[in-house]
Amino acid sequence: MQSEKTERIKYLVETLNRASKAYYAEDREIMSNREYDALYDELVSLEAQTGMVMANSPTVNVGYEAVEELPKERHETPMLSLDKTKSREDLRDWLEGHRAVLSWKLDGLTIVLTYREGKLEKAVTRGNGEIGEVITNNARTFVNLPLSIPFKGELVLRGEAVIRYSDFEKINEQIEETEAKYKNPRNLCSGSVRQLNNEITARRQVRFYAFSLVSGGEEAKEITTVEEQFRFLEDQGFETVEHYPVTEENILDTLDTFERKIENYDVPSDGLVLTYDDIAYGRSLGRTAKFPRNSIAFKWADELRETVLKEIEWSASRTGLINPVAIFAPVELEGTTVSRASVHNISIVRSLRLALGDRITVYKANMIIPQIAENLTAEELSAGAEGRTEEVRIQGSRCLVEIPKVCPVCGGPTEIRQVNDVQSLYCTNGKCPAKQVKSFTLFVSRDAMNIDGLSEATLEKFIDLGFIHEFADLFHLDRHREQIVEMEGFGEKSYRNLMDSIDRARNTTLPRVIYGLGIANIGAANAKMLCRYFDYDLEKMQKADVETLSAIDGVGEVIATAFVNYMQDTDNLRRIEALCGELVIEIPKIEEGSQTLSGLSFVITGSLNSFASRSELKDLIEQKGGKVTGSVTGKTTCLINNDVASASSKNKKARDLGIPVLSEEDFIRKYEIQAQE
Known part of the structure; x- marks a missing residue:
């Protein structure tokens, strides 16, 4: 029954949040106010019955707060790393006849949570295993984390904070510049969890998956197996890592199940964890200086393929960074054909001692990203050169890949810069086209100068031809009319449309x-x-x-x-x-004393009479220095709702917080607002 209520709570939270987003952010309705209020009331009732309140529940308001620094705290129980194996047979033999639980090893940031009297009291990162950073305020914004749980004793558990691949892609889609996009979910999650301002954390859609119960008073002592721990945590409202019971008889089949899932699994993972199901037996094994003996990590055995290095391609970016990319004879890896792999930086190029024609092995990191594993030629020559003939020693000092002294795009000088222990190559030419094209693409975009007809490909052509060097040059493209008209994809009509768009862009804000x-x-x-x-x-x-x-x-x-x-x-x-x-x-005319709403924050809900839409009223409030948000908080000045007596969730929250609910007419009168003509 508890699990059914838990699932219902999660369904209601998701449904109500989706309805709110559609209504307030997208100006559309997917359910009536009556339906929304009925579901909201059901959620309130279930939360009261179960004592479970999720962090993203519309019934709670997580206050945003910035801190000067994240305090440090020592863990009561050190957090050890796990011993590892890549052998499926070794993993089976490790069981020695015992029953165990096999689960994902998620690739995020390990967090320790403490609850007291049913409320989240503290969240601490793993840190170095001994000392972590206190990120309680940030944890309160995790999408699926319960802020309140049914269990009223002291509860300590561990889990992984992650950002799913689907959410990671949505975050990156909002970033126009390629070089500014985040590299992977793990790094983004680590930075998001450790923000000084939890409003940033909230925007990153961080999720928490529990994997271990550390302590829970007398009730936890009665739990004797890892499977029971998972069920207990799920009953408290936590999402747990996906897990399956295994024995020597079925562990290899279960490994196959995980392996089939990994390519399309939405939660970042870098392997599996195998843990003895019998908790007392696992504890009796103790630990080594580095690892606990009750668990072991399984890393996927990389599928290696031998190939031949054909070329190193140097790829310049907007920031000036020049990345080395290995081009090799095509090979089949994890079901796909690959022929390229990023070598990342100069340090790796040098450590691999790469030369064209070398025999190399390649693999897909985490079965996804092509990488070079080894340079077989360099290793064989190094192993055999000592005491061999002069001819072999000459081969051992063969012509290694040269680090380019000029940029492959502009021909400008390059330099090697070292940050910590990593060396990278940069173009020093501030006018390098590789740096410019992305800048021009942003400049002509809709929210900037809004110039139609200038795609990234067209901008690249104009830069290559020397038509544009800086933003002002875009307004003198008429000097190159004859060449533009003759360009492929243009013509007189396209040229004229472009000139008209540029002329319109001259009048801007x-x-x-x-x-x-x-x-x-x-x-x-x-x-x-x-x-x-x-x-x-x-x-x-x-x-x-x-x-x-x-x-x-x-x-x-x-x-x-x-x-x-x-x-x-x-x-x-x-x-x-x-x-x-x-x-x-x-320049907007800002009359003296016109910023009458400066420092005030408003929430608008429902239909309006004096304004065409909520957006129109929002624009007017902002022109007068005010701020419009989507939800009622303690900082809200007033809620604008023509149905003042409504029992809607926003009205309820406003009344609970002592925030006035004003009709449109009362708002206009109080703040001397005039509807736009």
Whole structure:
């Protein structure tokens, strides 16, 4: 019965959140207010019955808070690593006739949670196994983590915080610049969990999967098997890692089951964990200096293929980083044909001692990413060179892959930079086309200058032909009319359409310009916020220091530093000046005393009478310095709802928090708002 209620709670949370997103973020309804309220009331009732409240439940409000630093704390029980094997037979033999549980080894960040009296009290990262960082405030934003549980004693458990591949891809889809995209879910999760501002963590869709019960008072002492531990944790509302009971008879078949799943499994994993099911037996085995003896990790045995290195391709990026890519004779790996593998950096190129024609072995890391495992030629020569003939020693010092002294794109000089122990190659030419094309792509995008007809491929052609070197050049493409008209895919009509689009773009706004410059961490919303703060005065913005910018609500030191660094660069200032000479920038008229809603926060719900839509009222509030959010919190000034007496969830929350609920008419009267004509 408890498990049925748990599943119902999770279903209601997901359904209500999906309905809220559709209504408030997408301006569409997928259920009526009556249906929503009925489901909401059912959720409230189930949470009261079970004592279980999920972190993403619409009945709770997780307050966002920034901290100066993450405090450190020593674990009561050290968190050891696991011994490992890649042999399926060794894994079976390890059982020695005992029953065990086989589960995913998730690839995220291990977290220790402590609950007291049914409430989440503390969350600490694994850290170095002895000392971790306290991230309780961030854990409260994990998508599927219970904030309240039925168990009222002290409960300590471990699990893995992860970001699913599907969520990782959605996050990256919102980032236009390729080089700014996150590299993998594991690194993004680690950074997200350890943020100083948990509002950032909340946006990253971090999930928690429990895998071990550390302690739970007398009730936990009665649990004798790992399978019972998993059931107990599931009854408390935790999602657990996928797991199966195994014996020597079925473990190899179960391994096959996991192996079939891994290619399409949405949760990042880097192997499996095998744990003796009998808890007392596992504890009786003790531990070594490094590993507990009750568990062992299984890593997939890499499928190796031998091939021949044909070429090293050097790929330049927008940041100037030049990545080495190995091109080799095609081989079949994990069911697909591969012929390329990133070598990542200069340090790896040198450690592998690569030369064209070398025999190498390649594999797919985690069965996904092609990598070079070994350089067989270099190892054989090294092993046989000592005491051999002069001819062999010459072969041993054969012509290794050369590190290019010039950029493969622009021909400009390169340099090797070392960060910690890693050496990487960079192009030093600030005008390198590889750096420019992504910048121009952002500049002409819809939220920036909104110039139609300039795809990334077209921009590359214009850069290669020398038509554009900086943003201002886009407004002088008419100088190259004859060449553009003759280009493939163009013609007189396409050229004219492009010129018309460029002419329209000359009349723009300062937020569009600021966003279009491509300053690190300055998105369209931040650009609008900064422009409003500085009264749309570009000169004031350029002279602002980090301290001033950091004090602005929603900015912070990282964004402030990036903005100041950009505006202090003399070349950037010259380019901005040249660009502004081509534009007519509309400056909104901000009458003295017009920012009457500055510092106030509002929530709008329901239909409106005096405004065409909630978006129209939102725009007007923002013009007057106010802020509109999607949910009622302790910081909300008032909730705007024409159905003041409604029993909706927003009205309930507002009343609980003592926040006034105003009709549209009362709001207009109180704040002297006038509907736009």
